[in-house]
Amino acid sequence: MKNCPYCGWSHVREGLLFCEECGQPLTTDASVTLPTRDLKSSENINGAVPTWGTTTLSKDSTIVLHIGASEPLTLPAETETILGRRDGASVRLPDLDLTPYGALEKGVSRIHASIQRKDDTLMLVDMGSSNGTHLNGQRLVAEQPRVLRDGDEIRLGKLTVFIYFKG
Amino acid sequence: MEMDPYVVLGLAPNANDHDIKSAYRRAARRLHPDVNQNNPGAAVQFSDITAAHELLTNVDRRVAYDREAAEAQSENQLTLGFRITPSKRVVGPLSEPQVIYLLAEIIPDPRARDKQEQKHESRLNLTLVLDHSNSMNGSRIDEVKVAAHRIIDQLSPDDIFSVVGFNDFSEVLIPATPVKDKAALKARVSMMNASGGTEIFKGLEAGIAENRTYLGPRLVNHIVLLTDGNTYGDQERSVNLARVVAKEGIAISAMGLGQEWNDEFLDELASATGGTSEYIKSASAVVRFLNDHIRNLSNVFAERVQISVAPDPDVRLESAFKLAPNPQALSITQGYIPLGSLQTTRKISVLLQFEMPADMKAGFRSIARLVLNADILANRRQQHIALSDISLEISESPRPEEPPTAIVDALGKLTLYRMQERAREAIERGDIQEATSRLENLEARLLAMGEVELAQQARSEAQQVAYTNNLSDKGRKALKYQTRHLLLGSSVEEQPE
Numbered sequence: 001m002k003n004c005p006y007c008g009w010s011h012v013r014e015g016l017l018f019c020e021e022c023g024q025p026l027t028t029d030a031s032v033t034l035p036t037r038d039l040k041s042s043e044n045i046n047g048a049v050p051t052w053g054t055t056t057l058s059k060d061s062t063i064v065l066h067i068g069a070s071e072p073l074t075l076p077a078e079t080e081t082i083l084g085r086r087d088g089a090s091v092r093l094p095d096l097d098l099t100p101y102g103a104l105e106k107g108v109s110r111i112h113a114s115i116q117r118k119d120d121t122l123m124l125v126d127m128g129s130s131n132g133t134h135l136n137g138q139r140l141v142a143e144q145p146r147v148l149r150d151g152d153e154i155r156l157g158k159l160t161v162f163i164y165f166k167g
Numbered sequence: 168m169e170m171d172p173y174v175v176l177g178l179a180p181n182a183n184d185h186d187i188k189s190a191y192r193r194a195a196r197r198l199h200p201d202v203n204q205n206n207p208g209a210a211v212q213f214s215d216i217t218a219a220h221e222l223l224t225n226v227d228r229r230v231a232y233d234r235e236a237a238e239a240q241s242e243n244q245l246t247l248g249f250r251i252t253p254s255k256r257v258v259g260p261l262s263e264p265q266v267i268y269l270l271a272e273i274i275p276d277p278r279a280r281d282k283q284e285q286k287h288e289s290r291l292n293l294t295l296v297l298d299h300s301n302s303m304n305g306s307r308i309d310e311v312k313v314a315a316h317r318i319i320d321q322l323s324p325d326d327i328f329s330v331v332g333f334n335d336f337s338e339v340l341i342p343a344t345p346v347k348d349k350a351a352l353k354a355r356v357s358m359m360n361a362s363g364g365t366e367i368f369k370g371l372e373a374g375i376a377e378n379r380t381y382l383g384p385r386l387v388n389h390i391v392l393l394t395d396g397n398t399y400g401d402q403e404r405s406v407n408l409a410r411v412v413a414k415e416g417i418a419i420s421a422m423g424l425g426q427e428w429n430d431e432f433l434d435e436l437a438s439a440t441g442g443t444s445e446y447i448k449s450a451s452a453v454v455r456f457l458n459d460h461i462r463n464l465s466n467v468f469a470e471r472v473q474i475s476v477a478p479d480p481d482v483r484l485e486s487a488f489k490l491a492p493n494p495q496a497l498s499i500t501q502g503y504i505p506l507g508s509l510q511t512t513r514k515i516s517v518l519l520q521f522e523m524p525a526d527m528k529a530g531f532r533s534i535a536r537l538v539l540n541a542d543i544l545a546n547r548r549q550q551h552i553a554l555s556d557i558s559l560e561i562s563e564s565p566r567p568e569e570p571p572t573a574i575v576d577a578l579g580k581l582t583l584y585r586m587q588e589r590a591r592e593a594i595e596r597g598d599i600q601e602a603t604s605r606l607e608n609l610e611a612r613l614l615a616m617g618e619v620e621l622a623q624q625a626r627s628e629a630q631q632v633a634y635t636n637n638l639s640d641k642g643r644k645a646l647k648y649q650t651r652h653l654l655l656g657s658s659v660e661e662q663p664e
Contacts, residue, residue, distance in 0.1 A: 001263060007608065013263070013264060013265055013266045013522070014258075014259075014261055014263070014265035014266065015254065015255065015258070015265040015266035015267050015268075015523075016266045017254065017268070017570055017574070017575055017578050017579075018578055018579060018582040019582075020582075020585070020589075021608065022608040022611070022612070023582045023583060023585075023586050023608060023609065023612040024612070025575075025579060138626075141630075141633045141634070144599075144600065144603070144633060145600065146604070147604065
């Protein structure tokens with residue numbers, strides 16, 4: 001069986017014309033159906049934006065985070081990476097400290113969100129942050145994992161991070 | 168014997184005994200219940216071929232049948248078109264199962280339109296079964312009365328009309344009667360008051376009793392059930408009753424008003440008889456819905472249309488969906504699929520999804536036999552039967568084929584309906600995460616198709632599910648019936664030429 005090029009669902013039988021999982025057309029002529037996607041501003045968009053990137057990771061893909069104009073960050077190849085802000089007083093420390101990107105001013109919590117790698121998918125979970133985590137303009141419900149796609153926009157408080165799959 | 172035994176066995180009218188026997192054996196090998204344990208369509212068809220074989224091998228019966236058929240033939244009978252389009256004509260042999268779609272279209276005889284102008288329209292045997300429980304109080308019951316008055320205005324003196332009101336009890340407001348004194352009929356409808364609870368079975372039972380008093384093959388026998396509430400404990404009985412009356416030739420359409428009624432139950436009730444189910448958001452739309460519905464019924468070419476589908480033993484029918492004229496999910500558990508009435512000017516389209524086995528051998532092979540049954544109202548010998556054996560070529564190097572636009576178009580929208588259905592299934596299993604992500608996928612697709620309002624509905628339901636672990640009453644109906652409604656705009660809706 002094939003994988004859906006949009007959502008990565010792995011049970012696409014030959015002959016299906018639409019993915020039974022995400023509803024995307026599976027027609028052969030990809031050039032016609034491949035949608036384009038605009039990168040968004042960090043406004044809270046009141047109407048979510050559809051995203052089309054793949055969700056599937058291969059074993060050796062690396063995950064790259066783009067934060068503002070700074071040098072892209074490579075995500076450690078752990079099963080879970082906690083994003084947050086290091087601060088002298090707290091006991092539990094994040095795996096990825098966002099202080100250098102203005103995390104304090106932008107309202108990132110000490111323990112804000114986590115990115116979990118499960119087999120071939122990547123999930124984003126808000127860990128009960130004060131200012132919330134947004135995925136493509138939609139606010140996440142705390143502790144509810146959501147699948148990340150290549151090119152997704154994550155917002156922690158007011159700090160915007162784009163995530164890309166490489167390789 | 169109402170079917171054409173020659174058609175059933177795929178024989179020429181001059182076939183000899185040897186032809187008949189070998190045709191029967193060939194069909195029996197494929198349709199025998201022993202090799203079709205999970206295939207109710209084959210069981211229905213097996214009994215047909217057995218009956219056809221018995222008739223044709225009995226000399227007296229065969230001669231009598233031929234004579235009768237020749238008489239009917241000489242009267243310039245109207246016919247039906249039965250057209251099947253597969254999503255692919257050539258497929259590759261794969262080591263895994265693959266999917267194929269068939270679009271089945273049932274097309275009225277174009278001559279019927281001209282005839283219709285000279286003759287008066289099809290006669291109705293219509294029963295309204297109206298909920299007048301407490302919740303109908305106020306504008307709802309007033310709108311229902313107005314709608315019933317309008318219907319009475321539309322009917323002709325040849326039509327048969329009856330009205331049953333129900334709450335905890337049922338009450339025959341108008342016994343089945345020809346529509347002579349319209350004012351008196353209207354006055355009886357006006358006396359209806361809202362009180363009590365909702366027991367659909369009782370209303371349905373009484374409505375069926377009225378409809379049966381004039382039940383006839385030359386009539387469009389139809390019951391319209393209108394309710395705004397949930398019925399408890401009698402749903403299964405109601406659906407079983409609907410299956411029984413479907414065989415007698417009565418169709419039931421179910422209209423749910425507001426948010427509180429059980430959509431799964433009404434869908435099942437209607438689809439068991441080939442009727443339609445509708446979601447009427449507010450009282451102000453009742454008149455329009457009922458009027459449109461009745462108008463369609465007064466322009467019927469064939470009644471009791473049904474298809475039975477018997478896939479080959481190694482092929483599986485996965486789902487069936489009526490695309491037009493009224494989009495509706497169809498139940499495939501009965502062996503035959505009731506499709507209701509065929510109008511003079513609009514075709515019926517049904518999309519079937521099959522799974523074919525892995526490792527098929529190269530060459531031509533059959534995948535399913537489809538049989539269409541319908542009563543053409545204008546004909547003296549009404550029963551019309553058409554049969555189609557679907558075969559495909561299995562080839563090592565299938566040429567790339569564009570699937571037919573009608574199928575792609577319909578399926579794109581049908582997929583949305585399926586997505587909301589799968590979200591509901593996930594909720595029933597308690598898998599909230601899956602349900603939320605399905606609703607989000609649905610939202611993304613709806614947005615991509617420009618259905619902004621419905622996309623917002625999907626998003627707010629995704630949030631609703633995340634917080635409350637369930638859909639809102641309003642949201643579940645809006646998503647279901649409005650995604651279903653999208654199919655109305657697809658190209659399969661075009662008028663037949």
